[in-house]
Amino acid sequence: MIDEITHIYCMPGMAANPSIFKNISLPSEKFKLHLLEWFVPEKNMSLEAYAKKMNEQIIHQNPVLLGVSFGGMLVQEMARFQPVKMVVVVSSVKSARELPRRMRWAKYTGAHKILPTGLVNNVELMAKYAFGEKVTERLKLYEEYLSVRDKYYIDWSLDKIVHWRAKDFPAEMVHIHGEKDPVFPIKNIKNCIKVKNGTHTMIIHRAKWFNENLPTIILQ
Numbered sequence: 001m002i003d004e005i006t007h008i009y010c011m012p013g014m015a016a017n018p019s020i021f022k023n024i025s026l027p028s029e030k031f032k033l034h035l036l037e038w039f040v041p042e043k044n045m046s047l048e049a050y051a052k053k054m055n056e057q058i059i060h061q062n063p064v065l066l067g068v069s070f071g072g073m074l075v076q077e078m079a080r081f082q083p084v085k086m087v088v089v090v091s092s093v094k095s096a097r098e099l100p101r102r103m104r105w106a107k108y109t110g111a112h113k114i115l116p117t118g119l120v121n122n123v124e125l126m127a128k129y130a131f132g133e134k135v136t137e138r139l140k141l142y143e144e145y146l147s148v149r150d151k152y153y154i155d156w157s158l159d160k161i162v163h164w165r166a167k168d169f170p171a172e173m174v175h176i177h178g179e180k181d182p183v184f185p186i187k188n189i190k191n192c193i194k195v196k197n198g199t200h201t202m203i204i205h206r207a208k209w210f211n212e213n214l215p216t217i218i219l220q
Contacts, residue, residue, distance in 0.1 A: 004030075006085065006218060007060040011036045013069030013091070014157045017147045020068065023207035026215055034063075036071075040153045047160045051077035058082055064218055067092060068203050069183065070157055073164050076173070086172040086218060091181055091200045094173070095166045098188045145204070174217055176210075178202045193217070 010021045010033055018035035026033070036057060041050055055078050062085040067075035072092025079087045093099055177189050178198020186194065193213075198206055 006031050007034060007063040008032070008218070009034045009036055009058060009063050009065050009075075011054075011065070011067040011071035011075050012038070013071050014038075014161070015146050015148045015154060016068070016071075017145060020145050020201075020204050023204065023211075024214075025207075025211055030215065030219070034060075038148045038153065040150045041156050043152075045156070047074070047077055047164070048080075050074070052081050054078055055082045064088060066090065069200065070161055073161065076166060079173075080167060084172075086174065088174045088176065088214075088217070090176045090203055091178060091184065091198075092175070093164075093184055093189070094175055094191075096164060098184065098190065099162070099164075100183075100185055100188060176217075178206075 008026075008031055010018065010024075012018055012020050015038075018037055021033065021035060024033065034057075036054060039053075051074060054074065058078075062083055064086045065075035065078055065082075065084050066088040067073070068090045069092050072089035075087055076089065076094070078084075175189070175192035176195060177184070177186055177192040178195045178200065179186050180197055181200045181202075183200045186192075195202055195206060195209055198209070203210065
């Protein structure tokens with residue numbers, strides 16, 4: 001019997017855990033969410049090798065891969081080695097050209113290597129890197145979401161982001177992006193579904209939009 005359920009594997013953004021998807025609720029008769037988690041990479045591990053390792057957790061054929069921010073870059077890499085129905089990237093980029101200028105320059109200047117990533121337990125600092133916003137008023141909320149605080153993982157992630165080069169596009173890809181994203185400004189983003197007033201954390205704060213629109217987007 002053909003599986004009529006669409007399986008969606010969800011990858012959170014840098015340093016975030018799967019709780020960012022806790023308000024995403026899709027019709028259970030059509031969709032099932034599977035939450036992926038970051039692991040600390042082996043020393044000198046390439047993003048391609050990391051993607052292949054993450055693919056070992058995919059147990060359904062032709063799933064949808066949904067990734068947020070750096071997780072959006074990762075699911076694109078995963079789709080190169082895993083047959084998928086669709087790739088959905090949220091608050092992310094599809095090529096190096098969509099990265100903000102400061103990130104593109106970091107590849108050549110090494111500026112990302114002097115960031116104080118050793119302060120991984122400073123949630124305000126982590127939120128600035130991961131979400132692009134100050135979190136004084138929502139500190140406890142972000143303490144819940146930002147739980148991957150290993151220094152090597154953070155350094156590795158920043159390096160892979162600034163050096164990322166999309167090899168090829170997955171056959172079926174949808175890009176959802178907020179008009180007020182401070183991390184990846186909308187002015188650099190091409191061919192996306194725009195979310196009015198959406199920020200880099202809209203998967204959390206605009207979950208209603210995703211719950212209303214994702215079913216149509218995925219089953220289009």
